[in-house]
Amino acid sequence: MSAWPKLDYAADKGTVETLHLLLQLIGKLPVRLHPWINHGWHVALRLTPSGAVTRSLPAGARYFAVELDFLEGAIKVDCGNGFQSVLPVAGKTIAKVSRELGSLLADLGLPAPLHGAPNELPDPIPFAEDERPREWDADAARRLHEAFLCADRNFNLFRSLYLGKSSPSHLFWGSFDLAVTRFSGRGAPAHSGGVPNLPDSVTREAYSHEVISAGFWPGGGGFDEAAFYAYAYPTPAGLADQDVEPDAAFWKAELGEFILPYAAVREAADPDFEVQRFLNSTFVAAGGLLEWPQGLVIDPPPSVGRPPHSA
Template identity: 60%
Template sequence: MDWPRLDFAAEQDVYHSAHLYLQLIGKLPTRLHPWENHGWHVALKITPSGFVTRTIAANNRIFSVEFDCQGSNIVVDCDGKAVRIIPVTGQSVAALHGELADALTALGLPVPLHGAPNELPEVIPFKDDDRKRAWDPDVIARAHGAFSRADAAFSRFRAAYLGKSSPSHLFWGSFDLAVTRFSGRRAPPHPGGFPNLPDRVTREAYSHEVISAGFWLGGGDVDEAAFYTYAYPSPDGLGDAKVAPDAAYWHDELGEFVLPYADVAAASDPEDRLLTFLESTYEAAAHLMDWPDDVATSRASYGRPTQEV
């Protein structure tokens, strides 16, 4: 299966629009679902069509909201019976805020859509952001295709770990797909400092030692789609570790290993190339952090356990 072409330089304005739309949707589980450790409940799941909230219970009903990347719609599904579809056309965040609020109200659901985006340096409250947004259905469909292929590899990587691990899930604050492994040991308090995000949220997310891998469409100090791996707390010497494949490198400013998406997409076996990166960077960090040797198994295969049981 081919991995879709991505072009950050040409497509970043559409990515930013999608990021802001997802921020609006992401507020719902934040305010209507019991808090789970490390904020896992707020993350979105990858579907064949797009990104969806987990099922939320409210007002004696259950519902979810999906950002349909393949159809450029937002779909509110309530009780599996009542559906509201909001076309995404590049409207302002304020306009989408109003449309989503109307859809939720019509279904008898709560509307906790107040506030502003998180983890962005400059934010405008949702209801006040009336700037028209760049949009291209083909761009977001291809971006979703890249997330979907990364999700499949991340899920396979997760399956080879016997300790506590997050699912592969999309965090709308940073607009990245992530899968995180835990040693079980407490970590020192995180310094926080993420823009427009309370430090208490960051410190709870990093309450325990982690080695985390992810994928994002580009931005900040990396102007291309890329995969990454980092550890918290980051051990001394991690940046000097030898990892694979050859295209992977240590990014000093981010404190992460980075592998360009283009290198993976061009490989004869993209999933194998990505798994090689995930496995080698995990091994480098786990060795330096003195994690147990018996929690990571051989690469997970389909249809059989990862070890004898």
């Protein structure tokens, strides 16, 4: 049996959408409490063995972090003094979770700027007003978390092979994708913006410099199944015509990205190897057309716990 779990976006869509909105809710905290870090990296969440967590957030002289636990169906608030408060979320509306989380944070003497509405979604409903019933399938949440962890493992390896500027492997709650991004060090043309319910200034800062980015998302947003993706900004002429690996990968013109269906990865004899083929071949294709600086990719991979080229 594959260590990569089976995903079925059509069957699990309700739970995927619930997870997405809950991550959007806790994602508002670093937006409003943490200093801006280049390309919006401060708002992205980090995967944990059980879910996804914010950065440490300042609260006067105190610090706290908020995690969505996929496995327990709960939001956990870690106050940094050994005290953790748990708020069950399974089966609740987003409005109810928003009210209860706001009250919980206030009772702990922590800031709770949870107002507003989701980003990067069409026709968003403010959190406080979203009383629509929400699905929660514990098995679907567990499988999606396992898939994110498999992708994270591969993205961390891919990141370790690049000596230039690279983002961490982190989860963007707006588009609900885990991503890792490499930079050439050169500036890029101003982005046109136009992302639904996201200020153009945010998009333009995110793409202020040349990038080759890869990621994983559970489905939706133009491709209704779980998949890996890769793209470059700016998109060089001829990128769509480049040969990339493995054979299951293809160019999705509507998205302007290469796509590798998750199902093809899971069914492969060596899923991790297939992901690395995809990440490396798409990077080589885009980097070659954009004439990125040479000598920044490490080969062979470094040992765990040892700097590259060390004795």
